[in-house]
Amino acid sequence: MCENRRPGAAGRPPTVADVLALPVLAGGDPRVVTCAEHVDRPVRWVHVTELTDPASFLKGGELVLTTGMPLPDDPAGVRRYVDELAAVGAAALVIELVRRYHRPPDALVRACRARGLPLVTLAKDVNFLEVTQVVHTLILGHQADAMHRTQRVHEAFTALTLRGAGPEEVVRAASEMGGRTVVLEDLVHRALVCEPSGTTARAALADWERRSRTTPVTDRVDVSGPEGWLAAPVEYRGETWGRVVMLPGRAFGPEDVTVLERTAMALTIARLTRPTPWERTAHRNTLRDLVEQRHRSPADARARVAALGLPAEDVSFVAVLADLPPEEDTAGAETRLAEELTTTGARALVGLLSSTRVGVLLALGPSRPWREAVERLSRTALDAAPGAAVSVGSPAGDLAGVARSFREAGRVAEATEPGRPPPPGRSFHERSDIGLRRLLFALRDDLRVQDYAERQLGPLLDHDARHGTGLVATLRGYLDAAGNKTVAARSAGLSRETVYQRLRTIERLLGRDLESGEQRTELHVALQALDALRAGPPSGPDR
CATH class of the missing domain: 3.40.1390.20 (HprK N-terminal domain-like)
Known part of the structure; x- marks a missing residue:
């Protein structure tokens, strides 16, 4: 039987x-x-x-x-x-x-x-x-059930379209309805969105471009290729833009076809109504996943990056941040930078990480000097968005180290005051540039730094405010002169006796001995913290 x-x-x-x-x-x-x-x-x-x-x-x-x-x-x-x-x-x-x-x-x-x-x-x-x-x-009961399920599919995708859902949400819905892995790719076979079902991104996207190129493109929903993918074209303004693919796990049925047809239709409408190119969205999402370490595994991260056309093996990675002026068109700068990098042949992911910050993940061959490549990228970024501040993390040997490289670049950016030029000979900031002044600038919102500056200099600031004196400026000149009173007097255009008198007043108000090297250092740090808190540091090299 x-x-x-x-x-x-x-x-x-x-x-x-x-x-x-x-x-x-x-x-x-x-x-x-x-x-x-x-x-x-x-x-x-x-x-x-x-x-x-x-x-x-x-x-x-x-x-x-x-x-x-x-x-x-x-x-x-x-x-x-x-x-x-x-x-x-x-x-x-x-x-x-x-x-x-x-x-x-x-x-x-x-x-x-x-x-x-x-x-x-x-x-x-x-x-x-x-x-x-x-x-x-x-049979009739099955047909009625199938009609109800089909109706639910239509209603679900109609709701997604009316809500203005993006490609990630549409593809996720298709995967959940069909119980299969669904991938959205563009015309050059880059997988922009992948929603795995019962598998991993690594398994779904492994060697994606080659597998996709062996699967013929069809003008309607159909099964094709050596793996038997169910694919449907996605259009943009009357031309094929890419396709959405449902990977096999079992034989496809009429409901799978319905789900993929409605997926393609919803994506076509979304492509018309959403201004941001999906390639940019894919880069943004992938970068954010790398920065926040949201991938399920390093293997999934490698597969995702490789499916977007960025090499993930035998390369090193450098994280670059371009912080733009508030008035800058950030999305426009992102697009211009991505286009310029593509023109120069640079292998990179480019995407917005915040409203004023563009992130770049640069992939470099083992023999290419990273500073040379970053300098070229930085100048490209400055051409795309004049006034940007470019910060760089140290190189990472693999994708697992990318989050650390972005964290370092973020710390460099935090320690860079608006308008501060990079050191001579380069157009970007890196970790070695962070001295005392820039460290305090990065920590300026820390209550402990604020409390320290107030405890050290508060009496002097209060005296200047009440009496219109310039004792803080005198102290700064004295400390900048490394405790040389003659040099301090000459720099300030004052007599030595006047400087001596002001220094004695400062010692009395602060309860400090300015002959003590340790106490002078503490006060110098407090002045640097004060400059950081006022976000208006004097010009000059970092200390």
């Missing part, structure tokens, strides 16, 4: 095996004589016949029931009978071995095996009318 399966499992019509497992047929002791490998064929209808030419009444997908009474006696007639059933696409032939036959005729067995038609025998009497009623009820 055939394997007992749940009839009409959700998402597919009942198969030959499902029908044979029904009690109404199982009681006839069914046995699959030929082509048991085809009992997964769907059954569209049940047809009881005692005609010698039943195929003329069939449309395909029928389970044909017969007592065997009309079968021709000669082998040629039997072959013709089976040929016609197979040609019309009958799902299977079921013959009752009760009246005319007690074993299936050899000619019938040979003909069914030759044409790939499952032949099922029933050893006991079965009420064919009851079989048709039960199976037709099952």
Whole structure:
């Protein structure tokens, strides 16, 4: 007896095996004589016949029931009978071995095996009318369920479209509805969005470009390629922009086609209504995932980056941040920078990380000096957005170190005052540039730094405010002169006696000994912190 399966499992019509497992047929002791490998064929209808030419009444997908009474006696007639059933696409032939036959005729067995038609025998009497009623009820119920599921698919994608959902949300919905991995790619076979289902991004995207190029592009929803992908074109302004792909895990059914058709339609509409190119969105999302370490594994990160066209093996990575002036068109600068880097042949991901910050992940070959490459990238960024401040993290040997490189670049950016030029000879800032002044600038919002500056200099600041004196400036000049009172007096255009008098007043107000090197250092740090808090440091080299 055939394997007992749940009839009409959700998402597919009942198969030959499902029908044979029904009690109404199982009681006839069914046995699959030929082509048991085809009992997964769907059954569209049940047809009881005692005609010698039943195929003329069939449309395909029928389970044909017969007592065997009309079968021709000669082998040629039997072959013709089976040929016609197979040609019309009958799902299977079921013959009752009760009246005319007690074993299936050899000619019938040979003909069914030759044409790939499952032949099922029933050893006991079965009420064919009851079989048709039960199976037709099952089929009609499945069709009603399928209609309801299709309606839900249409409603879900309509809601996504009306809400203005982006490609990530649309692809995620398709994956959840179909229970399969869904990938959105552009015309050059870069995977921009991947929503895995029952697998990892690494498995789904491994060697993506090669696999995609071996899968022919179709102008409608269709299965193609060596892996049997179900793909649908996505258009933009009347031209094919890319395609959305559903990866196989089991045989595709009509509902999968419906889901992918609606996915492609929703993506086409979204492509028209969302101004940001999806390539930019893909770069942004990938960069943010790398910065925030949101990938499931390093292997998934490598697959995702490689699917976007960036090499992930045998390269080093450098994180670059371009902080733009508030009035700058950030999205425009992002696009210009990405286009310029593409023109120069640089291998990089470019994407907005915040409203005024563009992030770049630069991939470099093992023999290429990173500072030379970053200098070129930095000048390109400054051409795309004049007034930007470019900060760089130290190189990372693999993608696992990219988050650390971005953190370093972020710390450099935090320690860079607006308008501060890079050191001579380069156009970017790096970690080695951070001295005391820039460190305090980065920490200026820390209450401990604010408290320290106030405790050290508060009395002096209060005195200047009340009396209109310039004791803070005198202290600064004295400390900048490394405690040389003569140099301090000359720099300030004052007499030595005046400077001496002011220094004594400063010592009294602060309770400090300015002859102490340690105390002078503490006050110098406090002045640097004060400059950082006022965000208006004096010009000059960092200390």
